[in-house]
Amino acid sequence: MVEKTIELTGISANSVEDAVQLAISRAGVTIKGINAAHVEDISAIIENNRVLRWRVRIKATFLVKDELHE
Amino acid sequence: MASKIVEVHPGIYEIFLPLPMRPTIINVYLVDCHGAWALIDTGMNSPESIGTLEDTFRQVGIELEDLDVLIATHHHIDHFGASGQIRSRSHATTHIHKLEAARADRMLFFGRMGPADRPESRPFFEKHGFPIEEHSASGMRPAWMGTQMYFPVTEPDRFIDDGDVIEVGDRKFEVIWTPGHAPGHNVIFLRKEKVMIVGDHLLPKITPHVGIYPDAGEAANPLGDFIESQKKVQRFDAELILPAHGGVYHDHRHRANQIIEHHRCREDEMLDLVRGKPQTAFEVAQQVFGGEERPIFHVMAATFETLAHLEHARIEGRARRIERDNRVLFQTL
Numbered sequence: 001m002v003e004k005t006i007e008l009t010g011i012s013a014n015s016v017e018d019a020v021q022l023a024i025s026r027a028g029v030t031i032k033g034i035n036a037a038h039v040e041d042i043s044a045i046i047e048n049n050r051v052l053r054w055r056v057r058i059k060a061t062f063l064v065k066d067e068l069h070e
Numbered sequence: 071m072a073s074k075i076v077e078v079h080p081g082i083y084e085i086f087l088p089l090p091m092r093p094t095i096i097n098v099y100l101v102d103c104h105g106a107w108a109l110i111d112t113g114m115n116s117p118e119s120i121g122t123l124e125d126t127f128r129q130v131g132i133e134l135e136d137l138d139v140l141i142a143t144h145h146h147i148d149h150f151g152a153s154g155q156i157r158s159r160s161h162a163t164t165h166i167h168k169l170e171a172a173r174a175d176r177m178l179f180f181g182r183m184g185p186a187d188r189p190e191s192r193p194f195f196e197k198h199g200f201p202i203e204e205h206s207a208s209g210m211r212p213a214w215m216g217t218q219m220y221f222p223v224t225e226p227d228r229f230i231d232d233g234d235v236i237e238v239g240d241r242k243f244e245v246i247w248t249p250g251h252a253p254g255h256n257v258i259f260l261r262k263e264k265v266m267i268v269g270d271h272l273l274p275k276i277t278p279h280v281g282i283y284p285d286a287g288e289a290a291n292p293l294g295d296f297i298e299s300q301k302k303v304q305r306f307d308a309e310l311i312l313p314a315h316g317g318v319y320h321d322h323r324h325r326a327n328q329i330i331e332h333h334r335c336r337e338d339e340m341l342d343l344v345r346g347k348p349q350t351a352f353e354v355a356q357q358v359f360g361g362e363e364r365p366i367f368h369v370m371a372a373t374f375e376t377l378a379h380l381e382h383a384r385i386e387g388r389a390r391r392i393e394r395d396n397r398v399l400f401q402t403l
Contacts, residue, residue, distance in 0.1 A: 012342050013345065013346070014346065018342055021338075022335070022338060022339060022342060025338060026335045028331070029328055030328065
């Protein structure tokens with residue numbers, strides 16, 4: 001088996017968890033079978049001394065499947 | 071030079087017509103009905119597009135004047151813009167949904183209006199946060215509006231609706247009403263051939279614009295309609311999918327589910343932004359689609375597409391609408 005890993009950055013106005021979920025959901029539109037996400041980096045965008053956005057850089061992993069030619 | 075016409079199924083020809091905007095090509099479909107010819111969609115009424123139609127028709131041994139039947143998926147300029155010229159030259163029996171014919175008529179009316187903006191739409195723009203005062207009426211219009219490039223039939227020979235079957239020669243064109251991108255959008259299905267001509271409903275690489283416009287009415291939920299229409303087409307068994315933009319493909323169910331997922335994710339992104347902070351559709355659009363320098367026409371489309379998502383979320387109980395200082399704000403529940 002071979003897995004592939006891609007790097008994504010999710011951005012949420014609410015939380016780190018939401019940022020991860022948004023990134024995984026968006027990738028899941030075209031990639032099936034994402035089975036793990038490793039959080040690489042978390043940062044916050046600040047405006048007027050308040051957190052405006054959470055930016056979470058993740059590595060998402062999925063199994064590479066062979067496709068049979070029909 | 072690459073051929074502008076390809077036989078994608080026996081007797082069904084895909085014709086690539088030029089557009090002066092993106093996407094730069096529209097595919098229309100010419101069908102040999104063995105004794106008669108039908109065309110699905112028309113391209114724009116530009117000399118380049120009409121010339122390409124004439125050339126490609128000759129490659130299958132007919133003239134534009136020989137066309138018998140014209141069927142439109144919807145009224146937009148790239149799909150129905152040349153229908154007036156084609157019908158006047160060929161006398162082809164022209165079919166379109168009633169809602170689309172009315173919209174074609176209204177586009178012509180707006181095209182004839184002077185520089186003053188459509189007065190009834192100003193409050194609509196304002197309440198959704200769009201800075202209408204900063205933009206002239208002409209800047210809000212597509213460049214082609216009021217020109218000969220849009221020459222649609224406004225009084226078709228036949229209105230079509232869901233479930234209709236248009237018989238032409240030995241072919242049967244079934245009408246599947248697929249509102250969303252346009253309220254009277256139709257997919258045309260050839261059941262025996264298992265061929266589905268999908269217009270803009272099921273594009274292979276991009277998704278069509280779905281927006282709420284000033285004339286939509288309070289009950290409008292075009293994104294809900296669009297998602298239902300994506301589910302609806304999956305009930306039909308098709309093996310060859312013929313889109314208006316992009317290459318032909320095979321698995322329409324897979325693509326329909328992808329498109330549904332795409333909009334669900336986009337809606338989630340928008341709801342994330344309005345969770346703790348109520349915002350107008352314009353404010354949300356600036357963040358989701360980017361606030362960089364763009365033609366104001368695109369900013370308007372982004373705002374009204376955002377509004378379609380937020381209204382869909384409200385109707386499904388995920389967001390609420392707050393009216394404050396003549397502005398409509400949305401907030402996640």
